[in-house]
Amino acid sequence: MGAIVDLNHPAHTVHWHFFQMTVANVVLLAVTLVLFLLALALPLGRLAARGRSPRPLTYACGTAALAALVVLLLSGMILSLKGPAWWHYAGVGRFFNSIHLWAVELLFLFMTINLAGQFFTAAWRHGGKRVWITGALGFLVAIPAALTGYLSQQSFDSQWLATQARAGFNAIGAGAFFNVTNFGQMYSFHMLILPLAVALLVTWHVLLLRRHGLVPPLQSRASV
Amino acid sequence: MNAQPSGTPPVQAVGSADGGGGFVKELAVAVAVVAQLAIVLAVLFSSPEEKQSTIQQWSRQDPVGFLRTALLELGGTSETAEYGPPYNHQGDGQHAAFLHPQRWLGVSQPIDTANDFVIGPLRTIPDATLQAEVSEYLGVGSGLKTDGIESTETALLKAPVAGDRSVYMKPGEYENVDNMMRALLRLAQSGGVDGYLLTGHGYYQTDYTKPLLFMADGRVLEERAHAEHLPQRQWAMMNETGSYPGLPWLWPYAFWYQIEPFRSSENADLLVWLVMAVLSLAFVCLPLIPGLRSIPRLIPVHRVIRRD
Numbered sequence: 001m002g003a004i005v006d007l008n009h010p011a012h013t014v015h016w017h018f019f020q021m022t023v024a025n026v027v028l029l030a031v032t033l034v035l036f037l038l039a040l041a042l043p044l045g046r047l048a049a050r051g052r053s054p055r056p057l058t059y060a061c062g063t064a065a066l067a068a069l070v071v072l073l074l075s076g077m078i079l080s081l082k083g084p085a086w087w088h089y090a091g092v093g094r095f096f097n098s099i100h101l102w103a104v105e106l107l108f109l110f111m112t113i114n115l116a117g118q119f120f121t122a123a124w125r126h127g128g129k130r131v132w133i134t135g136a137l138g139f140l141v142a143i144p145a146a147l148t149g150y151l152s153q154q155s156f157d158s159q160w161l162a163t164q165a166r167a168g169f170n171a172i173g174a175g176a177f178f179n180v181t182n183f184g185q186m187y188s189f190h191m192l193i194l195p196l197a198v199a200l201l202v203t204w205h206v207l208l209l210r211r212h213g214l215v216p217p218l219q220s221r222a223s224v
Numbered sequence: 225m226n227a228q229p230s231g232t233p234p235v236q237a238v239g240s241a242d243g244g245g246g247f248v249k250e251l252a253v254a255v256a257v258v259a260q261l262a263i264v265l266a267v268l269f270s271s272p273e274e275k276q277s278t279i280q281q282w283s284r285q286d287p288v289g290f291l292r293t294a295l296l297e298l299g300g301t302s303e304t305a306e307y308g309p310p311y312n313h314q315g316d317g318q319h320a321a322f323l324h325p326q327r328w329l330g331v332s333q334p335i336d337t338a339n340d341f342v343i344g345p346l347r348t349i350p351d352a353t354l355q356a357e358v359s360e361y362l363g364v365g366s367g368l369k370t371d372g373i374e375s376t377e378t379a380l381l382k383a384p385v386a387g388d389r390s391v392y393m394k395p396g397e398y399e400n401v402d403n404m405m406r407a408l409l410r411l412a413q414s415g416g417v418d419g420y421l422l423t424g425h426g427y428y429q430t431d432y433t434k435p436l437l438f439m440a441d442g443r444v445l446e447e448r449a450h451a452e453h454l455p456q457r458q459w460a461m462m463n464e465t466g467s468y469p470g471l472p473w474l475w476p477y478a479f480w481y482q483i484e485p486f487r488s489s490e491n492a493d494l495l496v497w498l499v500m501a502v503l504s505l506a507f508v509c510l511p512l513i514p515g516l517r518s519i520p521r522l523i524p525v526h527r528v529i530r531r532d
Contacts, residue, residue: 011467024464025462028472041528063250063251067255067258088273098270103258106261133508136508140504160452163437171494182431182433184431
């Protein structure tokens, strides 16, 4: 399936002293920052008017991250039905691969905003330590889960990432049992172990959050 | 600091009062919204599709470059040949103070570049003359082998490439290395080296380690990445091909490679991983670390958070 906006051309970069990043990545980071600021300042409107939950919008980004994870898992399951090469030769496969790709970008975008919001409200107060710890672990485990997906694309990007990432994994000795140039191993990790770990951690995180609830605002007496 | 005094606002329940129905409804709405957003982005931008590089493609486009890399593999002087663990014992790998994890974990994917990348593929060619030449080469001393490799390297400097992508080398004392290289080039251009390196251990294979390392030694991927604006100096790990966003969430990791002392260190990968290990541990254990857990009080962002 062709794109309405073709992004398959060499990237433009932003270069300032040692900082060099593709425009696309800079835009995504900028969008994350802007959304975070909006989430801090925007009123909740109808959600708050129901009187159920005067939660900050950064909390809603946690729900959005959970939703992105669901979309990611569902699109991944569909992709798995036809095997890892399907999206290279079938338009439908390409479409679901695209959904999968953008869902992971959305997942990290929402996770980052949620995380920043929880940090600035010191959400670990009042018994929320485990809520924070499971959320932070979920974020960290999601990183290799995403990386193994990029390594499983069977494209030039996979080749380049694999040859770049191997130096890091080999340097810490992990290359002995986690070989990023082994497509089969990376695909296995991406299909089962890592998504399962993320799903379990996120489930634990949500259950703990439902049990402990939200902490009161930092400036209230409860936080003294 | 964390104790909740009596009379203070209680911790607010999240959906537990409605038996979870409210949460499920909220999640269902969120899934619908995020799915639509992902679909819109997929329709608008699709996803990157850059075909993979192959040794066959490389040997056709740059036969001299391919042969020079093959000579490095044969002589044991390529990056892979001198890498150390997990591929061989030719180096100790990276270290920091008393930490030598690369050496400690040992060789798990043994690679002998001369045999795996050159001699092995040549042995699959059903040509009695070539096989005799390979045996003869293997039978001579290391000095003659080196002479043959160096002579061939020199000849390649001025070797013209013919229209059929073969390489002409002037007659000389090559210890059969020139003929071996010609045969290897023909095999590579037919796709035989790709196939051999992938299926070296059986019919069903998914491990691309050897062909990837061979191409990495030849800087094939690096040159293509440069054309795609993906070299290391541009925070390589974060980038996707094309103008797609890649893995920007890796910036806290990629950042360290850009500054000293990591930038110029031979042990940069290990040092950066150690830094990230400490930071990750602090990130997870933040609620338990005095001082760090008080940062939100010092930065007044919480005062602008709108709760209506």
